Amino acid sequence: DTAVSQTPKYLVTQMGNDKSIKCEQNLGHDTMYWYKQDSKKFLKIMFSYNNKELIINETVPNRFSPKSPDKAHLNLHINSLELGDSAVYFCASLRNGGTGELFFGEGSRLTVL
Amino acid sequence: DAKTTQPPSMDCAEGRAANLPCNHSTISGNEYVYWYRQIHSQGPQYIIHGLKNNETNEMASLIITEDRKSSTLILPHATLRDTAVYYCIVRGNGNTGKLIFGQGTTLQVKP
Numbered sequence: 014d015t016a017v018s019q020t021p022k023y024l025v026t027q028m029g030n031d032k033s034i035k036c037e038q039n040l041g042h043d044t045m046y047w048y049k050q051d052s053k054k055f056l057k058i059m060f061s062y063n064n065k066e067l068i069i070n071e072t073v074p075n076r077f078s079p080k081s082p083d084k085a086h087l088n089l090h091i092n093s094l095e096l097g098d099s100a101v102y103f104c105a106s107l108r109n110g111g112t113g114e115l116f117f118g119e120g121s122r123l124t125v126l
Numbered sequence: 127d128a129k130t131t132q133p134p135s136m137d138c139a140e141g142r143a144a145n146l147p148c149n150h151s152t153i154s155g156n157e158y159v160y161w162y163r164q165i166h167s168q169g170p171q172y173i174i175h176g177l178k179n180n181e182t183n184e185m186a187s188l189i190i191t192e193d194r195k196s197s198t199l200i201l202p203h204a205t206l207r208d209t210a211v212y213y214c215i216v217r218g219n220g221n222t223g224k225l226i227f228g229q230g231t232t233l234q235v236k237p
Contacts, residue, residue: 120168
């Protein structure tokens with residue numbers, strides 16, 4: 014069973030469109046993250062939610078809006094997509110009070126044309 | 127969170143030990159050293175972490191110097207499947223501690 018699953022794995026879309034990436038974890042973890050990995054391979058943290066509450070927001074444009082309907086899900090909605098949004102987006106989860114190990118999903122590759 | 131410095135790339139012969147260094151001279155007393163790796167285009171994978179004692183698990187060993195300003199990740203018998211980017215990260219405890227990835231070390235294991 015996949016611990017952290019993301020959908021879709023690949024997404025190709027036009028500039029100006031709105032798209033969403035979904036993430037679900039079945040580990041019972043309390044904290045979830047979104048990371049962005051650009052073409053230069055730098056992994057940057059974007060957001061973190063703990064029990065549906067936003068705890069980290071790293072100077073991400075307002076076009077990016079995370080939503081956490083429950084602690085097992087953290088979705089990422091992106092409005093008015095730009096070329097620079099092309100990247101691989103990774104979701105991750107963390108168990109509170111655990112070892113601090115993050116479990117990552119396999120990534121969602123977004124290409125904006 | 128403290129920053130880390132790693133060599134951009136290293137080679138290792140298959141079957142030999144791979145020793146990956148990391149400097150974290152500004153680490154504070156409550157920050158842990160974490161190692162992750164990312165195999166081509168996959169999600170990062172946790173390897174090991176430690177505070178001040180050396181640690182070992184089924185994947186690797188972590189050696190932390192006494193002053194905690196540097197550490198070494200050891201893969202005892204590298205295989206071709208260990209070819210990846212290895213990230214050394216320091217992070218505070220708790221769920222609000224951010225995992226901030228640097229450039230990492232690209233380890234190429236050669237036959």
